[in-house]
């Protein structure tokens with residue numbers, strides 16, 4: 595039913611099967627209960643970690659797999675997203691966007707202290723960029739750090755930080771230089787540092803099973819050795835990280851769309867209206883064709899992106915275009931599949947209902963549709 599992946603290998607197919615079985619056995623029987631409760635059991639982080647979910651791109655010395663593969667990153671994201679309850683993937687995956695900067699830029703002492711635990715899912719970590727005053731315009735970041743001898747003192751606040759209530763470690767962007775993107779530095783901050791506090795942002799539209807936190811930095815002193823990468827170059831340091839985050843989101847949206855399509859087809863085959871199966875009505879068949887075409891296009895594009903990322907040519911423009919095209923496709927597919935379900939789709943406890951509530955976080959988070967379009971056009975040299 596879906597496009598072939600010209601880059602498929604036995605290893606990737608085997609990984610997909612492993613993750614699929616994990617999702618079916620360890621997530622799907624419990625996910626609505628967790629969603630309503632607003633959290634997942636910590637053991638799930640560790641089970642997912644044991645599959646290697648956060649080990650790609652991390653050296654074996656720190657519990658990683660010692661190699662990277664963009665297709666495998668996508669497989670983890672897509673298969674978990676297929677469960678349909680986005681908060682489960684967000685709760686586990688929140689740490690994913692903080693691992694790259696730690697692996698690439700933290701000193702040995704920090705890596706030895708925390709990386710293996712983060713990668714194994716024993717502890718949480720978060721990337722902290724967005725602030726109450728805005729997330730799109732990273733260049734106007736207000737949280738700042740001032741040097742004081744062998745320390746930096748951080749002041750400010752961060753908003754919407756996924757996993758922020760439970761994480762032990764944070765990668766925090768702070769202004770250390772002048773205005774603009776070239777004055778931002780990344781710091782490694784531990785949750786038990788004096789002056790750090792947090793509160794939960796609750797009552798969200800979706801992603802119930804994951805937490806998003808407000809973080810407060812009130813004269814938080816960190817050793818100068820906690821600086822990740824070069825001073826004032828923090829934005830450049832996380833640019834590639836953004837690409838991997840967006841690719842994972844495209845993969846995850848592909849999984850969500852497939853779940854919607856499969857559930858709406860199953861329903862349309864079972865349901866009868868006006869004396870015949872729902873799926874025999876041409877209007878419904880056309881909805882299925884439209885959904886399927888959008889999924890194929892996003893998925894084929896994702897394959898090309900993963901291939902280029904793997905050969906060391908991260909296609910930034912394609913990643914931005916894929917991100918906003920996928921969220922537009924998801925918006926369409928979630929809406930049309932819910933329409934096919936009729937009133938039954940509106941009830942809690944089905945994948946289409948929870949996916950419908952998660953459309954907007956994919957259109958806004960990790961680089962909004964508007965910002966992705968801007969980036970794509972800038973990449974065209976315009």
Ligand SMILES: Cc1cc2nc3c(=O)[nH]c(=O)nc-3n(C[C@H](O)[C@H](O)[C@H](O)COP(=O)(O)OP(=O)(O)OC[C@H]3O[C@@H](n4cnc5c(N)ncnc54)[C@H](O)[C@@H]3O)c2cc1C
Nearest residue numbers: 721722723724728729730754755756958959960961962964
């Ligand atoms: C559930 C959830 C989890 C999140 N997790 C994290 C996390 O772990 N870490 C983290 O750092 N952040 C996180 N975020 C924050 C997310 O990245 C931001 O919400 C996003 O970058 C947009 O920032 P904003 O919400 O401040 O919107 P704003 O930047 O205030 O923008 C508001 C709207 O205006 C549009 N806009 C802005 N500028 C322009 C322009 N020049 N032209 C046209 N339109 C424009 C935007 O696209 C957006 O639609 C999360 C957000 C959510 C909702």
